[in-house]
Amino acid sequence: MITADSVRKLVSSFPDPETGRPVGQLGQVGEVRVEGDRVHVGLGLTSWAAPIQDETLTRLRDRLVSELGIEESDCVVEALPHERKAEKLGQVGVTAKSVIAVGSGKGGVGKSTIATSIAYGLKNAGARVGLMDADVYGPSVPHLVGINERPTAINQRLQPIEKDGLKLISMGFMVPAEEAIVWRGPMLHGAVTQMLRDTDWGDLDYLVIDMPPGTGDIALTLSQLLPLTGAVVVCTPQDVALLDAVKAIAMFRKVSIPVLGVVENMSYFLCPDNGQRYDIFGNGGAKAKAAQLGVPFLGEAPISIDLRKRGDDGQTGGNYADDYIAPYLWNITRQMVRNIAASHAEKPATPSLPVL
Numbered sequence: 001m002i003t004a005d006s007v008r009k010l011v012s013s014f015p016d017p018e019t020g021r022p023v024g025q026l027g028q029v030g031e032v033r034v035e036g037d038r039v040h041v042g043l044g045l046t047s048w049a050a051p052i053q054d055e056t057l058t059r060l061r062d063r064l065v066s067e068l069g070i071e072e073s074d075c076v077v078e079a080l081p082h083e084r085k086a087e088k089l090g091q092v093g094v095t096a097k098s099v100i101a102v103g104s105g106k107g108g109v110g111k112s113t114i115a116t117s118i119a120y121g122l123k124n125a126g127a128r129v130g131l132m133d134a135d136v137y138g139p140s141v142p143h144l145v146g147i148n149e150r151p152t153a154i155n156q157r158l159q160p161i162e163k164d165g166l167k168l169i170s171m172g173f174m175v176p177a178e179e180a181i182v183w184r185g186p187m188l189h190g191a192v193t194q195m196l197r198d199t200d201w202g203d204l205d206y207l208v209i210d211m212p213p214g215t216g217d218i219a220l221t222l223s224q225l226l227p228l229t230g231a232v233v234v235c236t237p238q239d240v241a242l243l244d245a246v247k248a249i250a251m252f253r254k255v256s257i258p259v260l261g262v263v264e265n266m267s268y269f270l271c272p273d274n275g276q277r278y279d280i281f282g283n284g285g286a287k288a289k290a291a292q293l294g295v296p297f298l299g300e301a302p303i304s305i306d307l308r309k310r311g312d313d314g315q316t317g318g319n320y321a322d323d324y325i326a327p328y329l330w331n332i333t334r335q336m337v338r339n340i341a342a343s344h345a346e347k348p349a350t351p352s353l354p355v356l
C-alpha cells in the first residue's frame, strides 16, 4: 500500500536543480496526499529553477510513477514557490546565484543579441535577472533594449535601469564609446570592477555579462573578482568564425571559467517567400566543433529579419513574442540552465553552516 510517508521519502531524495542537494534536506517538500492509488505532491522550487520548472516536475513525476508502479494520470506534482536568498560573491559582493559570461571570438556574430535574449528568456520564465554590458568596444545592449536614460546613484551606489523587470547596467552609460576604445588593461579592470561592485543589483538569480569580443583582459578580471558559473560562446557557422570561437573557448579555459556551451547564431535563413532554407554561412559547424572540443552545444538561432529589426528598434525583449525565432532563443536559454543544473547535481553545493 502506498503511504504518504513512503511518497515523502521518495520525494525527499530528489535533487534540487539550484543546489543539487536533496530537496528533503532543504525544506522543499510540500504537502503529500495519497488517496488509494492517487498521489499528489507539492515541490518547492526557487525562482532560479523557473526556466526548467516544467521539466523538473515531469522528472519527479516520472520517478514516482515508476517507483510506485502507478498510472501517470494518478500522479500530480505541483510547484510551490520556495524562497532562497543568494549569497554575496567574491570581492565585489554581487548577490547572485549564477553569473554567466557571454563571449565570442570576434565582433558582429550576435553576442549582445544572444546575451540579451538569454537574459529576457530567464526573466520571462520568472527568474530575477541582471544584465551587465561589459562590451567596452561596442556597448550595444542599451540600444538593443531601447534605453536612453542614464542610471542614477543613491548613496554612491549605481541604480541599474529596469526594463520590463530586467536590471541593466552598461559600459556605454559610463564612458563615451570613442574614449573606451583606446583603454588598456588596468582601465578596463577598474571599470568592470566598479560596475560590479558599485551597482545596486539587489538579490539576483542570474547575472548575465555581455563580454567584449575576443580579448582576454576582461575574462581574467572577472575570474579574479567573482566566481563565474561559466561562459557561453557565440559564433557563426563559417570556418573563420569557428577558429575565433575556438580561441575564445581556450581563453575561458585558461582563466578557469567553465564553458557552459556554444551557440551557433545565423545558422541559416528560411526565405519567407518560398520557405526555402539557405545555409548562407554554412551550417552545423559549431555543433561539430563543440563536440570535437568536448564542450556542450546549446543550440542554434537562424537569421531572422524580425530579430534584426527588433534590435534596431530597441525591442530585443520582444523576440519572445515572435513565433519564428522565440523557440530557438528559448531552447538555448533552457539548455544552458539544464547544463548548470546537471553540474549542480554532479557536485552538490555544500550546506551553509548553521548560525550559532
Ligand SMILES: Nc1ncnc2c1ncn2[C@@H]1O[C@H](COP(=O)(O)OP(=O)(O)OP(=O)(O)O)[C@@H](O)[C@H]1O
Pocket (backbone or CB within 6 Å): 104, 106, 107, 108, 109, 110, 111, 112, 113, 114, 135, 138, 139, 140, 212, 213, 265, 266, 301, 302, 303, 304, 305, 307, 308, 309, 311, 312
Ligand atoms: N540571428 C540573427 N538574425 C538576424 N540578425 C541578427 C541575428 N543575430 C544578430 N543579428 C544582428 O546582427 C547585428 C550584430 O549583432 P550584435 O550587436 O548582437 O553582435 P555582437 O557580436 O555583440 O557585436 P559586437 O561585439 O560588435 O557588439 C545586429 O544588428 C543584430 O540585430
